[in-house]
Each structure stands twice: as C-alpha cells, then as structure tokens.
Amino acid sequence: MNLTPSLLLKPSSVVGITMRAVIVLCLLEAVFVQANDYTWGGPGEDKNGKDRAVDPNTDNVCVTDQASCGCCLMQQTIHRMKMFFNTSLNELEKELMKAKTALNNVRASRSAFSVAITNRKDLTCYGPFRDDRLIVYKHVFINLGGGYSEDSGIFTVPRSGVYSLALTVYSDAGSPGNTLAACAGLQVNNLVVAGPREKNMQDQEDSATIVVALHLNAGDKVAVNLPIGCFLCDDNSHYNTFTGFLLYATD
Helix, strand or coil: CCCCCCHHHCCHHHHHHHHHEEEEEEEHHHHHCCCCCCCCCCCCECCCCCCCCCCCCCCHHHHHHHHHHHHHHHHHHHHHHHHHHHHHHHHHHHHHHHHHHHHHHHHHHHCEEECCCCCCCCCCEEEECCCEEEEECCCCEECCCCCCCCCCCCCCCCCCCEEEEEEEEEEEEECCCEEEECCCEEEECCEECCCCCCEEECCCCEEEHHHHHHHHEEEEEEEEECCCCCCCCEECCCCEEEEEEEEEECC
C-alpha cells in the first residue's frame, strides 16, 4: 500500500507531538488539581513569599524537573490572577452598594405635586372673603412623596433643595362690566414670594400664571393665599392649578 508523503510522519515530529501532549497534560493538572508539592517563590520562600527553611527535596525541583517547575509557575500565575479578580470583584461590589444607596436616596427624596381647586362639573367660585385665606386645592393630580395636604392646602418641603413652583389663577366676573379679580399669592412660611394678578372691569374672564425656582429647606411650608377681594372660579376643566416638584436636593 502506497502512502502519500503528507501522511508520513518523521520520528522527530512524533517526538515533538508527544512532548507537547505531555506539557498540555501537565498544565491541565495544574489548573484542575491543587498541587502543593512545590514552592512558588523559589528556594527558601513559602507560597506567600515569606522565608522558610530550605527543603532539598523540593527547592531544587526546577533544576531537576523542568516540567514540574513549569507547573509551579502556572499555578503561581493562576493564583495571582485569582487574587486579582477577587480584589476586583470586591471593589465592584463596593461600588455597586454605593450606587444602590445613592439610587435609594434619590427614590426616597422624590417629591412632586400638582393640584386643582375642584373637580366639579359646574363652574364654582372660591371667594371673595373679608380676610386673606389659604386656598385648599381639593383635586389632586399627583402627590408623589405625600408632601401636599388636601386638608390644609399646604405643601411641606420634605427635603432641602431647589424646587420649581407654578401657580395659575382664573376667574369669571359673570358678565361684562363686573369687577374681575383673579389674584393670589404664592407664599413660603407665610411670606408672599410671588403673585399673579388680573384685576379690572374690562374683562369678563381672565387668567394669569407664574413659575419660580426657589431654594427651600426641609420643613418649609408652601401655600397659596387668596387676598381680600379676590376670587377664583374653577370646574372639572381645572383652570386653577398649583404645582411643585424638586429639581435637585442640596442636603
């Protein structure tokens, strides 16, 4: 039977393949078996690089058995890689915990509300009164964080930060020639900081809006005041709204 030259193996090739197979098996053994027969740091050092008594049976192994020495070096490299990855994993776990804590703080500090005077079908007017009075907005669109009270009409700031506050007022005089008084005051801790106002006898109905950004402290009280002589009219179209939300915390 004739064999093509490509199928013939020279003796030197067979020896080379055999040596490679031996080395591969040795490396596999180093990976899957915890071999403690050889030192890693050289003669006179233990696995952690600390001094120890010289063992003549193992300290000269790299001179007498180079294949075994290669296994030791492979185990040393694997150990170093394991230590590196364990350290990296611990650092990643710490960073993950920090991120989770920050996310929980953000979720806990979410604050937003938006309310209207009423949700009745028929137009109903609030005021005028003989004295200043806080407007209690009864219809709640959103009250994230529970800072707004439907009973008092007051928003209590849950966390120090910069807040966006918006107030829209609307009124209907009923007929031309009557006095229109669409006005209100946005106040913080009983002090008016801004106030939309439409007061005349030319318009039967009109509206006004203000939007401000304020730095507020935790516990501050934000509300809308209806001054003497002013009145607002609303129905389920929600012409009169009071809105606020936290832009970013500063504590």
